Amino acid sequence: MSRYAKQRIYLGKEADARLRERRVAVIGLGATGSVIASWLARAGVGHLTLIDRDLVERSNLQRQLLYGESDLGEPKAEAAARRLADANPDVVLTPLVTDLTSGNAREVLTGFDLLLDGSDNFEVRFLLNDVAIATGTPWIYCGAIGGEAMVWPLHPPATACLRCLMEEPPESADVDTCDSAGVLGPAVGVAASWAAMEALKLLSGTAPHVDLVRFDLWRNERQFLKPPATRCRYCRERVTEFLDARWTLKASRLCGLEGVQIRVNPPRQLDLPRLQERLQSRTGSDWHRAPMLLRGQDGDNRITLFSDGRALLHGPITPERARSWYSEVVGA
Template identity: 40%
Template structure:
């Protein structure tokens, strides 16, 4: 331990006992894009003992501008898998679990069960509200983080001690009301900065060094282009449906197939209500007569005219070339058949 973590152990903030605590800690990182790759890289190198990386997507060329764990050889590979393979070569002390899954109300409690902390690396509000429901219900600390354009923000949420995410934002904003990386772009320096702040807060929580209410009731906002830093006080909502009334609206959604429009991508994601175990070899044999098909251990990609289906082993699919849910469901039924 001394050699690998020597520069960290000599910090009075951590020390040998703190390092031992980190090595015994378990965290989940939800989303492995610009934010998730930075926080995963930081915490694997810091020696957090077990890290689960959950991401539904695969690496694309436009990711390489800001998602620091990936290179051109990773294009087409699930992000969680590509990240885990690199990080295992960085630190063999750490147990890294790659989960190629879409976090949703069907699996969220199981995925986050038993962890000491959940870290937000997602790119959509719906998932953050779900994370908040699970963490408040199970009393798991979590850190909200976002980055777009030239600015980023972060808020630490410790159930029972601080306001929750729905105290800050009671309901999902209207579609199109918030900027996204697809519509507003993102400078590649801001995810690194805001995710590094998130990583530091994560270490403090794991070491029980950030457990006072005042410290955790601030939304941190940083604009890297204008070099402005703000702390915005967030108060507990005494009528909050989540942390006060314990109504978990996002977790208790109807248990059915989930169809999601992927913002800015002209694509629809379909997650079946029941997980499958698809044989890519058999399916590829059937599909190759109809269009172009390729697959590896993690993903099958089928192209037919102007449509593309990226299918994962559990039956989840991303269908590119349409933003029409009915058309996407029809293509899924026609070619995948489940």
């Protein structure tokens, strides 16, 4: 019996065959992204691009279903691609270990039939919304926090956009994160499975739900919110402020871990062999180099440098000190 026999009974032969021709990007391969990517790969979506900037950490394993102990310390995008290739070798999988920024989002996210939000932050979501407005690509908002799941399929200008509901990203102090509110695995599963279902509709030729769906699974609540009746000026006039923004070197604290991430915009290629020499002589210890990253210890901090210019500094370091470390060692 064919791999897709059971879904073909439901979708019909033609709609099922359409899935083989579709190209989808999953942005973020954490908790929600793991489940979304699993459903789409197993359903036989033709091309899946898996985008994530992070490495697998032990605190991920409670809810990030694509990973296990043997993946600790590996880039998530690559570990996810390995697991999904085993689940369905027919799918063309492209892992990208990169940080989505205004400098690269348009380039990285062009040429897809659908963009799936597997991120955990509004910076990425407002970028996705801008890419959708600029390129006409549909995207699906997907979030889980505490016991709550939220999903919203968007395809501006045919539908509302994220900014029609929320003009600006919320202040970081106002946003619950997995760090402040915690999150339960099954809430993630519901959000991501709902988003994957909407994706299967859209990719096989059926219109997705237009409402913003919110479940609070812990408090037994369900809401279907109608999208705003009027369009905001951003999607109406195709104003893409987040894509147009530019910054050079940005440091942010890591969610859930002691440490700082540094990113450079626009991304640039680092000369990892040369940096390896420099860092080994600076620290007097061995640095490990892989095709896309360089890793070692400097003082109290465990440091990973990526070939696209990004750096993760795990340890008791402040964002300001991390920026100066980067400028000093890597050059900014």
